[in-house]
Amino acid sequence: MRFDLDYCIGEFDKGLRVLWGDPTARRPTPAQAVPEDNLDDGERRRAAALMRVNHCGEVCAQALYQGQALASRSEDIKAALVNAAREEADHLAWSAERVRELGGRLSALNFFWYAGSLALGYAAGRFGDRWNLGFLAETERQVEQHLQGHIERLAGRDARTLSVIRAMQQEEAGHRRTAEALGARELPEPVRRGMRLAARLMTTLSYRI
Ligand SMILES: [Fe+2]
Ligand SMILES: [Fe+2]
Secondary structure: OOOOHHHHHHHHHHHHHHHHOOOOOOOOOOOOOOOOOOOOHHHHHHHHHHHHHHHHHHHHHHHHHHHHHHHOOOHHHHHHHHHHHHHHHHHHHHHHHHHHHOOOOOOOOHHHHHHHHHHHHHHHHHOOHHHHHHHHHHHHHHHHHHHHHHHHHHOOOOHHHHHHHHHHHHHHHHHHHHHHHOOOOOOOHHHHHHHHHHHHHHHHHHHHO
């Protein structure tokens, strides 16, 4: 790991942009050509809350990847993390855009989740590359399942939100497969359970706050 000042400023700047910048996607949102359904106020509020949770998840993803890349010694893994983080940056922008379209707001707790995820990602990276990849693969697997839950909750309503969630879910599966192909180890069940608990705390709070 390098400790030069430019590098540290660059990493700090990344965090500021994730938390307080106006995220811009490299690719247009999957909702681009999808017409808006005729949603009532309750449906809009609930969909905005779901997308606020997903935006918060993407904030965490940015921090996890950043922490993991900082701690990893392998250039291959750093490259895979940077590539995945680019797609996650689009997810961040797409979900923020959909929250705004639905008249919602982003989570007020993003800073805390970002800081916690950065520390967690860094810690995972310090366990060595195969555990680092295992943590990445398990995170993506849990995100895929979580997004499936949102697809089911929307029950075919709100095609624009669904198109964003489905595109993200597909790419999270791609990130998981990349980690598996690079040699991810399967995490012990207590660790996976701990991750699920932390995720539940995050999703429950960010749905409301
Ligand atoms: Fe994502
Ligand atoms: Fe991902």
